[in-house]
């Protein structure tokens with residue numbers, strides 16, 4: 237029961253916009269499920285004091301003390317951990333913002349609006365502030381992600397939700413945004429997903445959206461294009477979308493939607509021939525133009541199949557089966573869903589199918605909040621329901637690498653972290669695994685928490701590695717039993733593809749030719765589970781460590797899997813020695829994992845040509861100031877692109893890569909380490925620099941905890957390897 241009345245704590249920010257009272261926000265940690273609460277009464281506010289992590293995440297002064305100046309790398313690592321340890325959450329993990337993409341909030345806000353879900357006023361105020369804070373000052377638009385150029389997708393959708401949240405069409409920032417949207421051709425030139433959302437909202441006609449037939453879901457799995465074979469995210473997005481497309485459901489027109497019809501187009505609404513704009517798309521948005529093949533398929537679907545061949549009995553059967561799959565996804569994830577595109581769409585399906593007062597709608601209303609995040613600029617939508625397991629695994633590894641794991645000072649912190657990893661390992665497969673196309677998950681670790689509960693290969697690998705380090709090397713309690721460690725290995729082995737490479741969520745089920753059906757326009761490489769260097773290498777490293785302690789378990793299979801994986805890594809190394817990274821920016825990120833895993837099978841700078849070329853590539857990119865900095869454009873363009881500034885996170889990645897590869901000359905590494913130390917603040921923290929992560933080649937995503945644990949790990953390893961010399 238979300239409040240609908242104003243709460244009376246509003247002030248104004250520097251722009252003159254409403255702002256909530258930041259002293260009233262708290263991050264609530266319910267067994268790793270995170271929600272931000274706004275405390276209404278003074279009494280509540282006094283009884284639940286703001287913590288360090290609340291203040292830090294809200295951008296409020298934390299009062300973190302000044303620390304003795306770091307002279308050596310290890311001092312700097314200690315200071316970093318001193319600060320970072322204060323951000324640990326009560327259940328043992330580290331929480332953080334996971335923003336970046338700008339196309340997620342629109343789905344959430346439109347969903348609230350069309351399902352008559354009251355938007356808590358403090359949320360509305362803060363989402364508006366965030367969106368205005370992220371408006372591109374030059375053209376007044378918004379992009380696909382916070383650092384990207386403005387696009388029709390970003391601008392039109394953000395404009396629409398700002399209006400839903402109460403921004404006036406007369407606001408000069410809205411006038412500017414509207415002008416820019418019109419310049420790009422207005423809503424007609426936005427990509428397919430925007431057209432679906434706008435049609436649901438009733439400010440566009442469904443004929444403008446390319447078809448998403450639910451009948452596809454009736455195809456048997458052996459058919460090469462069956463949804464069973466698609467990348468899990470596309471499967472889960474197109475599932476509810478196909479239901480909604482089939483229903484052609486439209487939110488009843490009201491005053492606001494009538495106004496929006498007049499605002500988001502460059503011509504009068506009544507004069508638009510929507511069907512003729514199915515394929516209109518602004519060049520700013522068209523990262524992956526639809527193939528000729530897909531255009532022909534779409535045109536056959538629109539002109540022949542829908543009017544002449546689509547039978548209602550079959551459509552009904554397909555809708556029923558799609559609904560069944562939606563229901564299974566909701567139940568398997570306790571309504572949290574895979575990610576915040578599919579989840580709001582599922583919510584709308586529940587609203588249509590089950591009705592407003594239903595249990596499913598109530599659950600969705602509640603759980604959707606787990607995607608929202610508060611920061612100094614306002615409220616945004618995270619890319620998943622957090623990065624809890626992922627960050628926690630890497631933090632414990634950093635502490636271990638730095639040699640702090642057996643220091644009694646850090647024992648309580650690491651014990652809690654281990655408890656979190658223990659708690660969030662997936663213990664059972666989903667009950668209807670085959671029926672709903674899910675991958676085996678018993679023994680896996682997910683990216684966020686067990687509620688979301690999807691297997692991810694490298695999250696499993698990193699979780700396994702952390703647990704092994706803590707339990708087997710550093711003498712922590714054996715919370716995760718040997719059987720469960722073996723379950724994790726079973727999961728990893730199941731995820732290897734015939735190529736030798738590993739994908740993230742599922743082993744590959746379809747041909748790369750399926751990319752011809754990529755209909756999203758704004759993303760590349762989304763149709764099947766591809767091999768990823770990072771996932772492959774993380775798996776090798778973890779299995780190598782596992783075999784040290786359990787040499788007999790599936791030894792032959794592990795050996796063979798590692799062998800094939802190493803071959804794959806060598807095969808996909810580019811002639812210049814680099815690897816393309818799919819989930820971090822970009823060549824720098826991939827090199828870290830690739831070089832570390834090669835070293836885990838004994839291939840280093842001195843012994844392996846692959847390792848040597850990898851190191852030479854990185855060295856050729858070092859900047860004058862001793863650091864490294866790679867722009868997100870590398871991910872988009874598939875060409876190494878220098879960032880104008882060195883970046884702490886990437887500098888740490890490269891220093892680690894070179895050290896893991898046993899690069900013999902400490903000098904270039906020392907220069908990188910000095911850069912890390914020079915960027916550290918007096919209280920031990922590092923400040924946020926450019927965005928660190930990516931997905932689907934075109935959309936960037938933030939990993940704010942990277943600026944802590946990667947430098948700590950690099951500084952720690954440097955002092956272990958080269959002695960803890962004073963550098964300042």
Ligand code: LAN
Pocket residue numbers: 469470473575576577578619620626683692694695740759770771819930931932937
């Ligand atoms: C993530 C986040 C984590 C990431 C790593 C574990 C880092 C990676 O090594 C494997 C892939 C994975 C799990 C991953 C896949 C795609 C995600 C879920 C994301 C990048 C976070 C957001 C993104 C998701 C697709 C966003 C929703 C957008 C759609 C296009 C559906």
